[in-house]
Amino acid sequence: MSLAKMPKPEDLAKIDLQPPRQGWMDTPVEFRPGTWCYSAAPKNLKILGLPNPREWQPADVDWKLPANWPEIILQGMKDRLSRFRSFKLFMDICVRCGACADKCHFFIGSGDPKNMPVLRAELLRSVYRRYFTTTGKLLGRLAGARDLTVDVLKEWFYYFYQCTECRRCSVFCPYGIDQAEITMMGRELLNLVGCNINWIMEPVANCYRVGNHLGIQPHGIKDSLEFFADDIADRTGVRVEVPINRKGAEILFVTPSGDLFADPGTFTCMGYLMLFHEIGLDYTWSTYASEGGNFGLFVDHELMKRLNAKIYAEAKRLRVKWILGGECGHMWRVLHQYMDTMNGPADFLEEPVSPLTGTKFENAKSTKMVHIAEFTADLIRHNKLKLDPSRNDHLKVTFHDSCNPARAMGLFEEPRYILKKVCNYFYEMPEETIREKTFCCGGGAGLGTDENMEMRLRGGFPRAKAVKYVREKYGVNRLACICAIDRATLQTLMEYWVPGVEVTGLHELVGNALVMKGEKEREVSLRGEPLLTKTKVDHHER
Amino acid sequence: MIISLLFILILLAIPLIAGGWGNLFFLLGIILPYLAFFLFLIGFVYRVWQWAKSPVPFRIPTSCGQQKSLPWIKASFFDNPYNTLGVIGRMFLEIVLFRSLFRNNKVEIREGRPIFAGAKWLWLAGLILHWSFLLIVLRHMRFFLEPVPQVINLISFADGFFEIGVPTLYLTDLLFISAVTYLFLRRVFIAQVRYISLPADYFPLLLILSIALSGILMRHFYKVDLAKVKNLILSLIVFRPEIPPGIGLIFYVHLFLVCGLLVYFPMSKLMHMGGVFLSPTRNLANNSRRRRHINPWNYPVKVHTYAEYENEFREKMKAAGIPVEKE
Numbered sequence: 001m002s003l004a005k006m007p008k009p010e011d012l013a014k015i016d017l018q019p020p021r022q023g024w025m026d027t028p029v030e031f032r033p034g035t036w037c038y039s040a041a042p043k044n045l046k047i048l049g050l051p052n053p054r055e056w057q058p059a060d061v062d063w064k065l066p067a068n069w070p071e072i073i074l075q076g077m078k079d080r081l082s083r084f085r086s087f088k089l090f091m092d093i094c095v096r097c098g099a100c101a102d103k104c105h106f107f108i109g110s111g112d113p114k115n116m117p118v119l120r121a122e123l124l125r126s127v128y129r130r131y132f133t134t135t136g137k138l139l140g141r142l143a144g145a146r147d148l149t150v151d152v153l154k155e156w157f158y159y160f161y162q163c164t165e166c167r168r169c170s171v172f173c174p175y176g177i178d179q180a181e182i183t184m185m186g187r188e189l190l191n192l193v194g195c196n197i198n199w200i201m202e203p204v205a206n207c208y209r210v211g212n213h214l215g216i217q218p219h220g221i222k223d224s225l226e227f228f229a230d231d232i233a234d235r236t237g238v239r240v241e242v243p244i245n246r247k248g249a250e251i252l253f254v255t256p257s258g259d260l261f262a263d264p265g266t267f268t269c270m271g272y273l274m275l276f277h278e279i280g281l282d283y284t285w286s287t288y289a290s291e292g293g294n295f296g297l298f299v300d301h302e303l304m305k306r307l308n309a310k311i312y313a314e315a316k317r318l319r320v321k322w323i324l325g326g327e328c329g330h331m332w333r334v335l336h337q338y339m340d341t342m343n344g345p346a347d348f349l350e351e352p353v354s355p356l357t358g359t360k361f362e363n364a365k366s367t368k369m370v371h372i373a374e375f376t377a378d379l380i381r382h383n384k385l386k387l388d389p390s391r392n393d394h395l396k397v398t399f400h401d402s403c404n405p406a407r408a409m410g411l412f413e414e415p416r417y418i419l420k421k422v423c424n425y426f427y428e429m430p431e432e433t434i435r436e437k438t439f440c441c442g443g444g445a446g447l448g449t450d451e452n453m454e455m456r457l458r459g460g461f462p463r464a465k466a467v468k469y470v471r472e473k474y475g476v477n478r479l480a481c482i483c484a485i486d487r488a489t490l491q492t493l494m495e496y497w498v499p500g501v502e503v504t505g506l507h508e509l510v511g512n513a514l515v516m517k518g519e520k521e522r523e524v525s526l527r528g529e530p531l532l533t534k535t536k537v538d539h540h541e542r
Numbered sequence: 543m544i545i546s547l548l549f550i551l552i553l554l555a556i557p558l559i560a561g562g563w564g565n566l567f568f569l570l571g572i573i574l575p576y577l578a579f580f581l582f583l584i585g586f587v588y589r590v591w592q593w594a595k596s597p598v599p600f601r602i603p604t605s606c607g608q609q610k611s612l613p614w615i616k617a618s619f620f621d622n623p624y625n626t627l628g629v630i631g632r633m634f635l636e637i638v639l640f641r642s643l644f645r646n647n648k649v650e651i652r653e654g655r656p657i658f659a660g661a662k663w664l665w666l667a668g669l670i671l672h673w674s675f676l677l678i679v680l681r682h683m684r685f686f687l688e689p690v691p692q693v694i695n696l697i698s699f700a701d702g703f704f705e706i707g708v709p710t711l712y713l714t715d716l717l718f719i720s721a722v723t724y725l726f727l728r729r730v731f732i733a734q735v736r737y738i739s740l741p742a743d744y745f746p747l748l749l750i751l752s753i754a755l756s757g758i759l760m761r762h763f764y765k766v767d768l769a770k771v772k773n774l775i776l777s778l779i780v781f782r783p784e785i786p787p788g789i790g791l792i793f794y795v796h797l798f799l800v801c802g803l804l805v806y807f808p809m810s811k812l813m814h815m816g817g818v819f820l821s822p823t824r825n826l827a828n829n830s831r832r833r834r835h836i837n838p839w840n841y842p843v844k845v846h847t848y849a850e851y852e853n854e855f856r857e858k859m860k861a862a863g864i865p866v867e868k869e
Contacts (some may be wrong), residue, residue, distance in 0.1 A: 013654030019737035083839055085596040086822045092593070093817035096743050098735045099642075099664060118738050135809055142545065144740040170604045174636070174643040174668070176816055176823035178604060180603045188670055208846050209854075218855050219862035245865050287864060288851050301599075303844055317848055333776070341835045358809040363611045363624075367831040371822050374611050381614060408602070410609030410828060412620040417615070432647060432658040436606040436621070465655040 003496055006453060008033075013461065019113040022536030025146055027114075029155040031059045034454030037161055037447060040201035042056065044324040045194065047205040048303065052194025058157060059398070063150070069193045070148050074131055076192045077185075081132065085193040086181045091128045093175050099181070100169035105439050106162055109458030112157035117169035118157050118334070124186050127152060157195050160186035162455060164444035165298070165330075166403035171436050183445075188300040198285065202444035203295045207307050212257035213415075215307035218245075222285050224260045228270045233512055235528075237520030240277035245318065249284035250355060251314050255326025255372075256484035257294040259477035265487045267526045268327060268505025275376065275507065278516050279356050279384060283324065283412075289314035292331040294483060297338075305342040308334055311369075312343050322352040323369040327505050329483035330444065333373060336409050340367040347493070357382040371405075373414040373482060376510060380421050386515040391522060392423035394532040395478040397509070398470045400427070400463065400490065401438035402483035410436075415482055415506050427474040433466035456489060464497035471498055479503050486500065543730065546744035557798035561791045570794045571633055571774055572783040578801035585808025590816045599837040601830040604823040623827050637818060640669050663724070672720035674714035675750070677701060681712070685768075685775045707762065715758055722751045727823075744810055749803055756796040762861055766790040 006012065042053035054064050066072065081088045100117040102108060104524050107115040114120060122144070129136030129145035130464055136145030146152065170178035190196065203213035203241040210217060216224070225242040233239045243249060255272065259265035276283055280346070289310040296304035315323050326337055342344065349368040352361040359378045361370045379385050405411040412435050433439050442459025443452075470476040479490055479501050487503055494501045512525045524530055560566040607618025620641075623629045635641040648661035681698050684690045703709035726747045729739045760766055770786040771793060777784045807813070819825065852859065852866055861864050 010654055013651070015651045017651060018733050024737065082596055083599060085593055085820065086602065087599045089593050089817050089820055089822075092589075093814040093821075095809065095814055096740065097643075097664060097668070098732075098738060098740050099646050099720070101734050101738065108649055108651075113734070113737055116734070116738065119784075122738070133809075167604055170823050171606050172645050173640055174640055175818050176604055176642065176821040178602070178823045181602065181823075209851075211851060218859045218864050222862045222864060245859075247865070280698045287855075287859070288848050302839045305547075306843045306845050309843070310848075313845070313848060337754065337829075337830050338600055340599055340830060341837050342840065344834050346820075359612070362832065363609070363610075363829075364831040366834045369831065371611075377615075378612055381612070407604050407606070410605035410607055411606045411611075413615045414611065421670060426769055430658070436604075437645075462656050468655070 002450065003453065003492065005039065005074055006457065006496065009497055012454075012457060015109065015111045015461075016441045017107070017111045024114060024119055024122075025141070028151050029486055030453075031154075031158065035162070036158060037197040037199050037449050040196045041324055042203040044198065044205035045196070047209055048201070048352070050194070050196075050201075051192060053381065054194065058154070063154070063195065065150070065193050065195075068123060073148060073153070073191050074149055077128065077132070080126075080188065084181075084185070087185050090121065090182055090267075091125050091132075092179045094125070094177055095120065097174065099172045099174065100177070103169045103172050104179075105166070105168070105442060105454070105462050106459045108444070109461035110455070114155070115162060117163075121153070121165060121177070121179060121182045123155055123159055131183065140263075143300060143405075153193075153195070156186050157190055160190065161197055161447060162459075164403070164440045164447060164459065165443070166437070166440040166444060167407040168403070168437065171407060184297075184300075186479075187248050187298065189407055190220045191300055197446065197449075197451035199452075200295050200298050203293075203446075204299060204303060204307065207291050207293075207295065211286075211288050211310070212260075212296060213293055214257045214468075216257055216260060216290065217271070218287035218494045219261060219375055221285070221290055224266075225269075225273070225285065228266065228273055231526075232270055233517065235524060235526060236516055238274075238277070238516045238518055239328050240273045241281060242273070243285055244285045244295060245440065246284035247318050248320075249318065249383045250282040250291070250321050252311075252320040252323045253283050253326065254289055254292040254311055254323060256328040257291045257483035258293070258488055259326060260290075264491065264503055264508065264527065265484055266521075267508040267511070268487070270509030270526050271509070271511030272326060272372070274511045274514055274516065279379065280516060282355065284318060284320070286314045286318065287341055292325055292328050292335070294331060294334045295446055297330055297334050298486060302515075304334060304338065308339055309343050312346055315346070316348050321348070321350040322364075324372060324375060325369055326372050326401060327482040327484070329404040329485060329508060331484075332411070333404035333406075333408040335369050339369070354378055370513075371409075371411060371414070371450065373411060373418060373506065376507070377414040377417045380418060387422055387513045388515050389422050389513050390422045391512045391525070392509055393425070393532055394525070395421050395423060395504075395530055396425040396427065396476045396511075396512065397473055397478045397480050398429055398467060398476045398503075399434070400429075400467075400479055400481040400486060400488055401434050403440050404440060405482060406438045407436055411482075415480075418506060418510065419480060419494070422509045425474075427470050427476055429466040429470050433462065439463040439466065441483075441486045441489045441493060443492075445483050448489045453492075456532045457493065460489070460493040461497065464493050467501055468498045471501055475500055480506055480509060482506050519530050543739075543741075543744045546748055547742045549745055550739075550748045553749070553799060553802050554795065557795045558791070561794045567672075567785050570798055571785045572778065572827070574795060574801045575778060576783075578804040582804035582807055585805075586813070586816060589808050589813050591822075593817065593820050597838045598822045598838060600821055601826050601828075601835040603826045603828045605828050609828060623830050624832070625827055629825060629827050635821070635822055640665055643668060659723065664728070667721045667724045671725065672716050674721065677714045678712075678718060678754075681714070685772045686779065688772075688776060707763075709761060711762070715754065717752070718754050719758075722747055722754070722779065726751070731848040742811060745812075746806070746810060749799065749806065753799045753803060755797065756792060756799060758794055760792045764790055764792040766793045772784070
């Protein structure tokens with residue numbers, strides 16, 4: 001669904017947060033166009049060896065489920081209750097205090113009560129109670145329990161693919177109940193009977209076989225990077241090298257493939273190339289591990305592990321010392337909280353040390369993977385980069401904390417430190433909308449597809465309105481972020497809600513400000529905008 | 543809500559009938575308390591054991607502050623703990639002061655944009671409810687311990703500091719009743735909260751409210767012989783149960799409701815009392831890159847190896863000048 005077909009922003013913003021009269025258990029789900037994602041194509045499930053590949057769509061009456069689907073789901077629940085304390089605990093201890101209710105961007109943007117995290121969890125809890133607790137078995141609905149029916153399954157599908165696993169609710173929950181965890185379990189269960197979406201499964205299948213979500217083949221990656229090198233030469237007069245699959249390099253660099261493919265991520269990618277060239281980093285790209293992102297996280301824990309395994313395998317094959325990771329949100333959730341546990345120990349690598357500053361990244365000494373914002377902040381702190389922030393003077397920048405680096409890591413100061421060094425005009429959005437309270441772009445966790453446009457715009461509504469606030473107050477025209485999904489989805493969000501604001505990665509701004517040895521005088525930014533300093537000088541001369 | 547109210551009325555009727563007409567004090571004063579306490583203990587331990595049985599495969603703390611990375615960036619010790627001490631601090635703040643709930647705010651849509659307003663009432667009422675509950679329970683220890691420890695007397699003294707009425711009105715009683723009433727009315731009148739509420743949400747509030755009211759009635763209106771009450775309780779503790787004759791019926795109502803709470807506790811959401819300690823988004827240090835977290839059920843998975851990858855793309859790689867393993 002394109003933006004043109006959407007209702008006007010002022011109409012979409014007429015949101016009523018009051019719940020309807022009818023109780024939620026009696027309100028069946030309605031698959032309204034624009035609010036759900038297409039089903040996964042069977043070929044993608046076949047590549048991955050996943051159950052029940054078939055042609056179907058969520059709006060169909062018959063979902064072509066296996067005959068024994070309720071048993072599969074209930075057995076799956078039983079397995080997961082015994083394997084994940086989080087799941088069991090979160091099923092049991094919610095008191096429905098409602099603190100999470102208005103913390104979800106999808107609820108704020110849609111007013112649909114089942115998007116209150118507490119109710120989204122109750123969709124699953126009600127079934128848990130019915131089959132796994134004594135009170136639920138005996139008292140049924142009186143105990144908040146209900147049977148597992150096809151309608152319930154459809155409701156799960158609709159709402160677990162209307163949660164971006166952003167974890168904002170868990171910040172406010174007095175017991176730390178994390179809807180992301182519940183959504184992940186819900187999606188795992190749905191996957192057991194083949195109910196999944198193509199915007200997730202196609203990238204996963206691509207990543208598994210070809211190495212990255214977009215399915216860019218090895219020569220395509222080389223072409224892209226060389227194309228960026230040409231652009232950099234054009235802008236700066238400096239030719240950067242593009243090392244690919246090079247054995248014996250000190251560092252393997254892994255970033256989301258979105259940065260190789262689509263604007264504005266490509267400009268961020270140019271920023272990486274320029275930075276690495278300028279500091280003379282001994283590093284390599286990989287075509288096999290050419291994806292930092294991991295849409296397996298949005299399917300199940302096993303698939304996440306299968307995709308993630310490539311990063312360590314490739315680091316081992318290329319005999320690098322440690323790994324550097326680019327700007328991405330959910331990628332960093334996987335790298336920070338899961339990779340070492342799933343695919344470690346990385347005993348074949350060395351503890352990361354910055355070759356320029358000698359800084360030991362002790363916070364990454366087991367996983368051996370460092371975030372580029374940590375790396376660059378350290379470089380700037382040690383005066384290893386010559387920066388001219390006035391080259392970003394045409395920009396008034398605000399910073400969107402991406403959900404996962406914020407709430408599954410706590411990466412707040414590193415990007416801000418860099419931003420303040422590379423641009424002169426930086427403004428924070430309101431406190432309730434940044435750092436650990438940051439709002440999702442509305443398209444994370446695999447939901448950033450066009451057929452889901454209405455829901456994306458609704459989910460992104462609180463974020464967009466916070467940007468609008470700083471646009472009106474300070475004239476902000478650039479929204480910086482450290483996430484590839486953000487770079488893809490926020491752009492659309494801005495076009496719709498806050499025209500005049502464009503999206504940028506952090507290292508695009510670094511690239512603009514970076515003074516390179518042997519460069520020519522810069523006239524335009526990486527994305528080709530005339531530099532303000534330059535125009536001012538011209539004006540003066542005239 | 544109606545159902546919960548009905549349930550409470552039934553619960554109230556049982557001791558009134560059993561005690562008032564049936565003279566079943568042996569049942570109300572001895573058998574039920576033993577049974578209830580036993581069920582509470584077994585139930586509570588069983589539930590916690592059930593949770594503890596499931597492992598924590600991944601380290602998934604929710605980070606609510608700056609991580610510990612570079613030495614010159616100040617890390618948030620409590621909101622994003624990086625060591626055990628920080629976790630203890632975080633859990634302390636969470637359990638004693640309800641840190642996360644304190645963050646609460648309220649969203650309204652006005653003129654097409656979300657407006658964030660403060661919303662500390664839930665936090666305040668929750669905090670008052672839990673703290674006064676704790677103090678009330680501690681105060682009751684004077685019926686369980688002989689001699690009564692100084693600290694218990696001190697709590698009672700401080701609680702009755704204002705010396706309003708005879709016997710002194712306890713401050714915690716007032717606070718408790720107000721907090722429970724607020725939390726109940728909130729469920730009834732705030733549409734969103736009403737929408738998510740189950741009978742299991744109204745019932746415990748009404749139950750503890752009834753317990754508190756029956757206790758207050760007993761203390762200030764239908765007075766009972768507290769020496770006899772203490773004799774009964776001490777006799778239960780030493781397993782030589784004996785019912786002193788002539789304790790007022792209101793005491794048995796109070797006791798019965800407490801027994802009801804004890805039995806209900808382990809099978810209800812009230813188990814959040816035990817569960818909050820186990821929550822993996824709160825009780826783990828955010829150090830998963832610094833130290834490897836072990837998943838006890840980690841199993842090998844099918845992967846697409848580099849060799850398989852190169853086999854598919856070797857010619858294209860060679861043509862593009864990308865190094866390969868096998869020429």
